[in-house]
Amino acid sequence: MEWTNENGFDWCEIVDIDTFVGRLLQPDTRPAKWSGDDIRRAMGYFNEENRRHSDQRRGVTLVNNDIAGSAGASPGISLSFQPILPGETLDFHRHNYIAIYYWIEGEGYTVIDDDGIDREEHRQYWKAGDVTTSPAWSNHAHVCTSETPALQLAIHDFPELCYKRAMLSEDPDGHEHLRHMVKGVVPSFNALDTQADLDDREEKIRIVSKG
């Protein structure tokens, strides 16, 4: 972080407590809806050819633009749909946000191993209908073993951590990829993604919900 005290601390002030409460209050959020057809269409962008590296998400995320000062499906919570194609692995990585997965389609396993090794005794086998979790800072990888794509709904609390400037990501696995996730560090939680990658995907995937 770059900063100096040469002009004092002129970004700091003292205010009346009720003024403070007024600053805290957020606009209310309207009820949201995203259609399954739109979600499928957004996921349709992903194919075997356009994956840049083996830790790249194929995720689409639901956003309610009523949420000010952050982003998510609901304040502090994000919902993402992530297909994993047959034979594909999402490489080891870890983060201090929690992940709860509802497996909608396909079959495979998640391996959670501190050393980033795919050991049989550290696998969570899953199939459609199962729910699994990757706790905060667990080193995890997902593997699709079915002949059709696996599809997960991922529930994350990282909007809240980002708002607190407290999100950490080591993605992909390796201390050289450990990042404090604030603006200006890397454009995404994945250290291998470039801004050009993100701009390209944003342009091709973004859909405004028609309800």
Ligand SMILES: [Fe+2]
């Ligand atoms: Fe993860």
